[in-house]
Amino acid sequence: MDKLLPMSRPTIMDVARKCGVSKTTVSVILNDSPASARVPVETRDRIRAAAEELGYRPSWRGRVLASQKTHMIGVIYAPPMPLIVRGNYEGIMAGIHQVLQEQGYHILFVPLGEDTAHWAGILQDQRMDGALVLSRFQEPLASTLMRVRMPFCLVNADSDLPVHRVLADDYGGSAELVRHLCDLGHERITFLLGKQPGHYSITRRVEAYRDVMRARGHERFVSVLEETVPQFVDRIAAEPARERPTAVITYQHFMATHLLQKLWDAGMRVPDDLSVGSFGNTFPVEHTIPPLSSVALPTEEMGRAAARLVMQQIQSAEAIEPRRVVLQETLTVRRSTAAPPAEG
Amino acid sequence: MDKLLPMSRPTIMDVARKCGVSKTTVSVILNDSPASARVPVETRDRIRAAAEELGYRPSWRGRVLASQKTHMIGVIYAPPMPLIVRGNYEGIMAGIHQVLQEQGYHILFVPLGEDTAHWAGILQDQRMDGALVLSRFQEPLASTLMRVRMPFCLVNADSDLPVHRVLADDYGGSAELVRHLCDLGHERITFLLGKQPGHYSITRRVEAYRDVMRARGHERFVSVLEETVPQFVDRIAAEPARERPTAVITYQHFMATHLLQKLWDAGMRVPDDLSVGSFGNTFPVEHTIPPLSSVALPTEEMGRAAARLVMQQIQSAEAIEPRRVVLQETLTVRRSTAAPPAEG
DNA sequence: CTGAAAGCGCTTACAG
DNA sequence: CTGAAAGCGCTTACAG
Numbered sequence: 197m198d199k200l201l202p203m204s205r206p207t208i209m210d211v212a213r214k215c216g217v218s219k220t221t222v223s224v225i226l227n228d229s230p231a232s233a234r235v236p237v238e239t240r241d242r243i244r245a246a247a248e249e250l251g252y253r254p255s256w257r258g259r260v261l262a263s264q265k266t267h268m269i270g271v272i273y274a275p276p277m278p279l280i281v282r283g284n285y286e287g288i289m290a291g292i293h294q295v296l297q298e299q300g301y302h303i304l305f306v307p308l309g310e311d312t313a314h315w316a317g318i319l320q321d322q323r324m325d326g327a328l329v330l331s332r333f334q335e336p337l338a339s340t341l342m343r344v345r346m347p348f349c350l351v352n353a354d355s356d357l358p359v360h361r362v363l364a365d366d367y368g369g370s371a372e373l374v375r376h377l378c379d380l381g382h383e384r385i386t387f388l389l390g391k392q393p394g395h396y397s398i399t400r401r402v403e404a405y406r407d408v409m410r411a412r413g414h415e416r417f418v419s420v421l422e423e424t425v426p427q428f429v430d431r432i433a434a435e436p437a438r439e440r441p442t443a444v445i446t447y448q449h450f451m452a453t454h455l456l457q458k459l460w461d462a463g464m465r466v467p468d469d470l471s472v473g474s475f476g477n478t479f480p481v482e483h484t485i486p487p488l489s490s491v492a493l494p495t496e497e498m499g500r501a502a503a504r505l506v507m508q509q510i511q512s513a514e515a516i517e518p519r520r521v522v523l524q525e526t527l528t529v530r531r532s533t534a535a536p537p538a539e540g
Numbered sequence: 541m542d543k544l545l546p547m548s549r550p551t552i553m554d555v556a557r558k559c560g561v562s563k564t565t566v567s568v569i570l571n572d573s574p575a576s577a578r579v580p581v582e583t584r585d586r587i588r589a590a591a592e593e594l595g596y597r598p599s600w601r602g603r604v605l606a607s608q609k610t611h612m613i614g615v616i617y618a619p620p621m622p623l624i625v626r627g628n629y630e631g632i633m634a635g636i637h638q639v640l641q642e643q644g645y646h647i648l649f650v651p652l653g654e655d656t657a658h659w660a661g662i663l664q665d666q667r668m669d670g671a672l673v674l675s676r677f678q679e680p681l682a683s684t685l686m687r688v689r690m691p692f693c694l695v696n697a698d699s700d701l702p703v704h705r706v707l708a709d710d711y712g713g714s715a716e717l718v719r720h721l722c723d724l725g726h727e728r729i730t731f732l733l734g735k736q737p738g739h740y741s742i743t744r745r746v747e748a749y750r751d752v753m754r755a756r757g758h759e760r761f762v763s764v765l766e767e768t769v770p771q772f773v774d775r776i777a778a779e780p781a782r783e784r785p786t787a788v789i790t791y792q793h794f795m796a797t798h799l800l801q802k803l804w805d806a807g808m809r810v811p812d813d814l815s816v817g818s819f820g821n822t823f824p825v826e827h828t829i830p831p832l833s834s835v836a837l838p839t840e841e842m843g844r845a846a847a848r849l850v851m852q853q854i855q856s857a858e859a860i861e862p863r864r865v866v867l868q869e870t871l872t873v874r875r876s877t878a879a880p881p882a883e884g
Numbered sequence: 885c886t887g888a889a890a891g892c893g894c895t896t897a898c899a900g
Numbered sequence: 901c902t903g904a905a906a907g908c909g910c911t912t913a914c915a916g
Contacts, residue, residue: 205666207893218903223895231896234901251687256667258893261605261908282626282823293649302648307641322549322909323600343595453827460829479626483797485804485829551909562887567911575912578885602909605892666893 206250208258214246215239222247226254267301269506270319270327272337272348274308283448283476284495285330288351291499292328299507301325308337316340326506329353331395333361347509351502352493354396354520360509362502362521366397366475369491369525370404370445373473376489376527377443378412380535382471385409386441387420388428390451398447401475405445417441425451429458442470442536449476449490456484456532467534477528487530494523550594552602558590559583566591570598611645613850614663614671616681616692618652627792627820628839629674632695635843636672643851645669652681660684670850673697675739677705691853695846696837698740698864704853706846706865710741710819713835713869714748714789717817720833720871721787722756724879726815729753730763730785732772734795742791745819749789761785769795773802786814786880793820793834800828800876811878821872831874838867 212222217239224231225243232240246252260266271292289303296303304324308315319327319340327341327348333355341348350361377385387405392398402420409418419441421428432440446452452474459466466472466486474481477492501521509516556563561583568575569587576584590596604610615636633647640647648668652659663671663684671685671692677699685692694705721729731749736742746764753762763785765772776784790796796818803810810816810830818825821836845865853860 209893219894220896220903221901224902227895229896231902236901239901251664253661253664255893256665257605257608257610258908259895261601261910262893262895264601264895264908266601282630286626297651304646304648305637317597320595320597321600450823453824457827457829457831479794480797480824480828483801485801487801553909563910564887564912565885568886571911573912575886580885583885599909602892603911605894606909606911608892608911 205255206252208252208254210250211243211246211252214250215243217243223254265325266323268304268324269296269301269503270304270306270324270346271330272306272308272319272327273330274332283450283478284352284493286478287493287495288330288499288502291496291501292351292503293499294496295500295503295507301507312336319346320344326510328502328506332393333357333359347506349502349505349509351498352397358518360502360505360516360518360520362498362505362523364397364493364495364498365522365524366400367404369475369493369527370401371408372525372527373445373475373489373491374405374408375412376529377445377471377473377533378408378414380443380471380533382443382536383414384417384441384536385414385443385445386417388425388444388446388451388455389420389422390424390447391422392447397475401447425454425458429455429462429464433462433464437469437537440470443533444470444472446472446474449474449478449481449488452476452488452490452532453480453484456486456488460485466532469537471533471536473533475525482530484532486532489528489530489533491525491527493525497523549599550596552596552598554594555587555591555596558594559587561587567598609669610667612648612668613640613645613847614648614650614668615674616650616652616663616671617674618676627794627822628696628837630822631837631839632674632843632846635840635845636695636847637843638840639844639847639851645851656680663690664688670854672846672850676737677701677703691850693846693849693853695842696741702862704846704849704860704862704864706842706849706867708741708837708842709866709868710744711748713819713837713871714745715752716869716871717789717819717833717835718749718752719756720873721789721815721817721877722752722758724787724815724877726787726880727758728761728785728880729758729787729789730761730765732765732767732769732788732790732795732799734768734791735766736791741819745791769798769802773799773806773808777806777808781813781881784814787877788814788816790816790818793818793822793825793832796820796832796834796876797824797828800830800832804829810876813881815877815880817877819869826874828876830876833872833874833877835869835871837869841867 208219208222212219222243225235225240226247306315306318327346329348329350331353333350333353354361354363387402406418409415446455452472455472456466464470474488474490476490481488481490552563552566556566566587569579569584650659650662671690673692673694675697677694677697698705698707731746750762753759790799796816799816800810808814818832818834820834825832825834
């Protein structure tokens with residue numbers, strides 16, 4: 197095992213003394229700043245060797261104060277979203293992380309708790325260089341971010357304010373799913389929304405559903421339900437088969453997974469008796485029984501795009517015109533959707 | 541929307557000047573340091589009001605350098621574990637986050653990438669006050685952490701070195717699951733391990749399986765397989781039913797979910813033809829078809845315990861004797877386990 | 885009861 | 901080609 201670092205770590209002064217040069221020169225060399233080109237190679241090597249030998253590493257604390265940069269990017273989200281998010285946020289976080297890591301930046305989680313003063317303080321205290329806002333962008337977050345002049349970008353959230361944001365085309369994705377079901381011959385298609393917190397995707401997905409249903413002449417079967425999965429299954433199980441929907445769309449794949457199970461419990465077969473389609477493309481959509489037909493959000497790309505927008509703002513001198521980036525969703529047909537039952 | 545902060549943010553000097561006191565007094569009051577008791581209430585109020593009015597917030601950058609504390613705790617993990625981990629790590633992270641948040645600390649993710657010098661540098665550059673090590677503790681991480689004298693604790697990882705660590709009782713949990721299956725009347729119980737990276741839980745779970753099988757007189761049926769789920773299912777589907785295992789234990793719930801699906805695809809019914817048990821207690825164990833009998837790790841408590849151990853080290857003056865905390869696992873019987881088929 | 889001063893460990897114009 | 905000096909914005913013994 198390597199020897200312990202001495203109790204008091206070496207500082208830049210220790211390296212400078214050891215080499216008989218100034219702190220300036222050490223800093224310049226170790227940071228590869230432009231000025232280092234003018235330092236003779238011999239000196240450079242000597243400094244690097246000394247740093248190595250002493251086990252010197254520039255203190256991030258000192259550097260942060262002097263350089264006025266922390267290389268940390270806040271990821272701001274509202275509970276009850278858990279710290280470790282599932283579903284779409286897995287991909288979004290992976291995309292964010294990838295871009296930040298490439299650029300030597302780190303993520304700082306900022307949950308928007310009850311105590312507004314607490315999180316507002318964190319946004320104001322200069323500990324991050326920029327931020328990504330997940331899912332929801334509303335007061336008092338909006339005005340706090342503007343006030344502290346922090347570069348930021350929304351991910352999977354929209355806004356009427358002129359701010360950078362990266363969205364999924366939820367209208368297009370939903371329309372594609374409904375069209376797929378209609379093409380299979382379904383007419384009685386129900387949208388099982390459940391109780392959802394307000395999110396822009398809800399409106400878009402439901403709107404596309406209504407529009408396609410109308411365009412295909414199934415307007416009379418439009419039905420957007422806020423029931424829970426068990427309520428829904430219990431209710432349709434009690435209905436005569438010919439009145440039941442022949443296809444159900446759920447708002448996200450957690451609900452779809454639950455729905456498949458409850459239908460199985462109630463003896464309704466998917467897709468023979470009922471087709472099920474949903475949104476989301478993460479585990480376990482491929483491993484449900486049957487595998488789930490679902491609309492994938494381009495989550496990693498969303499995360500990457502948003503992270504890049506923040507990095508650009510940080511790195512460019514002048515303000516960048518706010519951009520609204522909308523990325524396509526794509527339907528993957530698996531085995532939970534099929535033609536409706538014959539007597540349907 | 542609130543007014544913007546001026547381009548140059550107010551500093552402690554601005555507040556001091558406005559109140560006609562020194563920086564010292566402002567710092568003391570705003571931090572509620574012990575010395576603040578001696579400042580007259582009138583002055584305190586005046587300072588607080590001025591800070592409020594100026595929109596002053598102590599700069600984290602300045603504070604970090606002066607106080608020698610960052611209030612950040614590294615969460616160190618080895619890829620290929622993704623940034624946003626699923627399964628057990630959801631709970632572990634939630635537990636860590638809970639304790640850290642209560643104490644005003646933040647998480648900093650430190651993935652152990654290829655570039656050792658890179659992450660070792662991050663551990664050395666004074667940007668965190670302590671660390672939690674997930675899952676795996678080996679060289680060169682071990683010596684790096686020792687060398688920089690950073691307080692740390694392992695979570696869901698063990699070590700022969702004298703370090704703080706929090707573990708789940710994988711032996712006990714596995715034994716309970718095997719006993720449950722034996723009690724139902726199973727003899728031909730197979731452990732489907734799959735290809736797993738080395739982790740202490742593998743040995744413990746397998747060991748318990750062997751021990752219980754032996755104790756119950758089923759030693760001749762002991763079988764630990766490294767096949768993939770599809771390989772396993774294809775193989776047993778080709779065997780005569782009376783030679784197949786009547787119960788399968790998978791190493792974790794991702795595999796179990798996949799297994800349930802493949803068995804369904806192959807026409808084998810769970811639990812009628814085959815029982816399935818596993819480890820892990822996160823989504824979708826309750827929503828699989830059928831709901832999965834599984835052994836839950838006390839993940840949140842593991843995260844909390846480990847975070848507390850790190851906080852204690854940070855806050856206590858002298859070194860604390862390394863502790864090895866082992867927390868119980870508990871079996872939840874759902875509907876994927878039942879008595880073996882009659883002719884079994 | 886309060887403040888001057890040193891110090892935390894760097895970076896970066898600027899001067900030579 | 902190199903360094904002295906100022907500065908980043910705080911905290912904290914210490915002196916009065």
